[in-house]
Amino acid sequence: MLKYLGSRLTLLIILFGCISKLQASSTPLTDYFAESWTTQDGLPHNSVNSIVQTPDGYLWFATWEGVVRYNGRRFTHFGWGTDTHLRDSGIRTLAINSKGELLAAGSRGSFARYANHQWHPMPQLDVRINQVLTNNAGELWIATNNQGLYRQTANGQLQHFDSSSGLPSQSIKALFEDNNSRIWVGTTAGLAYLDRNSFHVHTAIPDIPVVGLTEDSQGALLVASEQGLFRQNGQDFVPFYQHILSRGVSQILADNQNALWVGTVNDGLYRLHNGQIEHKGVNDGLPDSRIKALYQDREGSIWVGTNGGLVRLRKANFTTISSKSGLVGDYARTVLVTESGSILVGTSNGLSTIDNGQVSTIEIPMPNGDTPSILSLAENDQHFLLGTYSHGLLMLNKQNGQLSQMNTRDGLLANHVRSLLVASDNSLWIGTTRGLNHLTTQGIQSFDKSNGLTDDYIMAIAQDPRGGIWIGSEMGAQIIHQHKVVSLELANLDETRSVYGFHADKDGQHMWLATDRGLIRYRYTDGQTRLIGRQQGLPINKFWQVTEDNQGFFWLTSNLGMVRIPYSAAHQAADNESDKVRYRVFADGDGMQSFQANGTSSPAIAKDQQGNIWVATAKGVVRTRPEDISKLTTASLPMQMEAISVDGKTFTHNLLSPLPAQTSRIRFEFVALGYIMPQTIQYQTRLVGFDRDWISRDTDNTAEYTNLPPGDYIFEAQASYPASDAEMGVGSLRQAFSIKPAFWQRLDVILLFFVFVIVLLLILIRTREHLLRVQSQKLKQQVQEQTQALQEQAQRFARLALQDQLTGLENRRSFDSFLKSLGSQANRNVLAYVAIMDIDHFKLVNDNWSHDVGDQVIREVGRIIAAHSRPGDHAARWGGEEFSLIIKDVDETTAVEICERIRKQVASADMSHIANGVKVTLSVGIKQCDDPDNYHRTLVLADQALYHAKASGRNKVQLWRPDLPSTNIPYVSSVRKN
Secondary structure, rough: HHHHHHHHHHHHHHHHHHHOOOOOOOOHHEEEEEEEOOHHOOOOOOOOOEEOOOOOEEEEEEOOOOOEEOOOOOOOEEEEEOOEEOOOOOEEEEEEEEOOOEEEEHHHHOOOEEEEEEEEEOOOOOOOOOEEEEEOOEEEEEEOOOOEEEEEOOOEEEEEHHHHHHHOOOOOOEEEOOOOOEEEEEEEOEEEEOOOOEEEEEOOOOOOOOEEEEEEOOOOOEEEEOOOEEEEEEOOOEEEEEOOOOOOOEEEEEOOOOOOEEEOOOOOOEEOOOOOEEOOOOHHHOOOOOEEEEEOOOOOOOEEEOOOOOEEEOOOOEEEEOOOOOOOOOOOEEEEEEEOOOOEEEOOOOEEEEEEEEEEEEOOOOOOOOOOOOOEEOOOOOOEEEEEOOOOEEEEEEOOOOEEEHHHHHOOOOOOOOEEEEOOOOOEEEEEEEEEEEEOOOEEEEEEEHHOOOOOOEEEEEOOOOOOOEEEOOOOOOOOOOOOEEEOOOOOOOOOEEEEEEEOOOOOOOEEEOOEEEEEEEEEEOOOEEEEEEOOOOOOOOOEEEEEOOOOOEEEEOOOOOEEEEEEHHHHOOOOOOOOOOOOOOOHHHOOOOOOOOOOOOEEEEEEEOOOOOEEEOOOEEEHHHHHHHHHHOOOOEEEEEEEOOOOOOEEEOOOOOOOOOOOEEEEEEEEEOOOEEEEEEEEEEOOOOOOOOOOOOOOOOOEEOOOOOOEEEEEEEEEEOOOOOOOOOOEEEEEEEEEHHHHHHHHHHHHHHHHHHHHHHHHHHHHHHHHHHHHHHHHHHHHHHHHHHHHHHHHHHHHOEEEOOOOOEOHHHHHHHHHHHHHHHHOOEEEEEEEEEEEEEEEHHOOOHHHHHHOOOOHHHHHHHHHOOOOEEEEEEEEEEEEEEEEEOOOOHHHHHHHHHHHHHHHOOOOOOOOOOOOEEEEEEEOOOOOHHHHHHHHHHHHHHHHHHHOOOOEEEOOOOOOOOOOOOOOOOOOOO
16 A cells, blocks of 8 residues: 555656646647547548657558558558559558558558568568557568557568467557657557567557557556556656546647647647646547557647547637637637736627636626627726627616616617727727727717718727827828827828728837728828838738737738738838738638627737737637747748659659650649648749759649750749748759750760751852853843843733723723813814713613613613724723713714714614613713813803703713803713713
8 A cells, every 4th residue: 555655656656757847828728729630531431540750751541441641731542552562551550660651551561661662572571560669770660450460570580479479468559669769569368578589568458459559758558448547656667647548549649749648538739738638539629439540740730630530729810719629609709808917709699708718608687688799998997898780879887787888878878889999098098990999087079970080980099199080981091199080191092992900119209000901001290191002012901900919020911811011011111112012821720610700899909018929810819928939930841742743654753764765845843842831832943954043833842844855954942931021931842853854955966966067068159159150041042032021011001090990991090181181282273172971861771770780781882882882082981880982083064973872873883782671872062171270160161051951951072152041060980870
């Protein structure tokens, strides 16, 4: 009995020492961010039996459907078969040997080794393998289900241990090598250890199945069994937390923070740290209550294998406190740090307080039992002030919890209160949806559109160091100072309109505004405003709230997450000292259940006394410790080349180099093996020998090149977690390769080709000189012949330019030129007459037959005129169905006779070959060319004579006489005379 009490006392002293040593800040299990994967996400089976991470950075999982490799983006499955040398897909255990190679073993003696991107066979045993271990001496230990234990020495010899060797059972469940290089064996009938090549049973452990072994931070062996935990105490073992862990332990893990993780058979996961015991079960996000594997990766994340899928727990940038944590409602609208240091959270379902991590509901004793929706919060000496959605302003006494109410009956402009401010003079400013109230000891004052406000919908109120009250609304920002309302001109800043939040800068010189176009800095001294928005590189337009942390960063909230901007970078951008502002976006991958921050009411962001930032979101209130965020980026990211595709052929390793000539497309797929936030890892690449600078790939982990010229190249890639303050956690890889030149791209071939070309050019030049001399004479002759032909062709073109194509007669241009020539000095004494002829009723020909028939009739009439004109007369087609004829060297009688002859020939012409029934007549007007200086008048009078021929019955020849009545018809008719 004394021995038992002594061992207990010793254990308590050890635990007390551990607690004292580790009393530093510890992240509670509730603050760990949980992510899970199942078969729907790429796992081949939901039962994850074992987890390891190889030195190259990959995570590996053993399932009942094979081995799975994970790179943070996707799962790669390896099943049983000749390519993996696995006899069965049921993989029970994974391990890393002394060379850093992966060992996988399981059902039917499946046992294989993965090294250099290939699977290799291992000793084949016809029994299920439960665990493998490589000890410090390089020996391989193989635990089987019913055939005891095997040891493979460094030289490959295989040795077997069973009950005759001292093992209490043939079924081995666990293997472990302690700091003293002693091998411990957990069996279905207790615990044994190896001493001088033989095993001894440790009687301090009952005859029960031992399923897990590890050491804690003090070097004490921890034993997991189906009856709970045991801890080594000297040469003895004592029960460990059995009052809690008595339902059967399945897995144990001692992490790098000196915490002990305990997986159970059917009660989920426990965490023991700093004397505290925390639990996580199915109701807390685990997919199943049976824990089958526990592992901590290099980034400190805890991986949990269950029967229902894979879970990863990690310390996230943000912790969400929601209704599951005791918050009265998930839809948080406002958050306030009180003078006592507690956190008030206003939700759509009431009010909660968070004090030292404990969440509780503050009862609001409304007279009718209603639960008010809290939109805004403030505090004065005696009350917590609550702005509500429909109950006006509630004042909750800090001491006795008594509630008083102020609404429209008491002077409020509206019962919808979105913002509150206790000013430095202890007066209260109340922002409603119908204007602004100012409550003082003298009474209540109202501000709305009628007395200076640009908008009644008040969303934010703040006070600057000079006493000015800042008002934010949907229509801008205003300042009330010394009873005057002054509006800020914001429309010139990318058409900024709505102002949702304010933050008075610590320098006392600036006010920062969260708006619908970005972040605006206002300078008190001269009223200068500067916008930091899309043009300065920010990824989001609309920001709800802004505050500053203790690490020199601004925090902006939005519907798309939180944005962190270095304080100095924001000022540099506002001062036009930099074109782009550095930033980092935090979203759901950072631990927030919802990255939708709430706005349009205030305050919705707050900084507590420890420097933590609190933000109201659509799924609770989130908290972040800004000083911890940079710690997530310090670890180096291992990088691996996953695949290289060359013209459609994929290489997973050993890229053949040099590549064939004329390789047209090379695609690199690489990955940084970081698992904290793999979707946010930033990549950049450079192809040495082609790219001048690094090329940003953002989050894309591929790079493709086409039609690279022959030569030597080195492909380089870098990756890092996004961090605006430092380039930390950078991983890199290099892949050298070369491309062969084609035959004609080889240097010797190119030189030989140039020599050949030069010789050939000399031959061609000499030959060309001879041919040129011979051809020179021919060319001269050809030039002469061509010149003559061109002259003849030009004459033909000249004739065609003066000829009507339908009739072959001269055209109007030729007629005018000929008529005009009669007025020249040489022809002034020539007696000549002008006749204008028009086909009678020609429109009927087109209407009764067709325009094609009409064209043939015109052609026939033209032929008749040409046939019955004298040589030397000038017949032309005037236009349409009109013709003209200049008759030279005749008297009046002869001119009339010639025209009569033509008229009669037309009237008697047989045109049946054109169309049946077609007959036409011709009317003619004649005028002597007796005014050589005014041929225009001659044409007018001839046209007048034609008009009278038409008017007196048509089919006539009319000579112009002075006694003919005058007409107003122009000499060029716009329509054909019918």
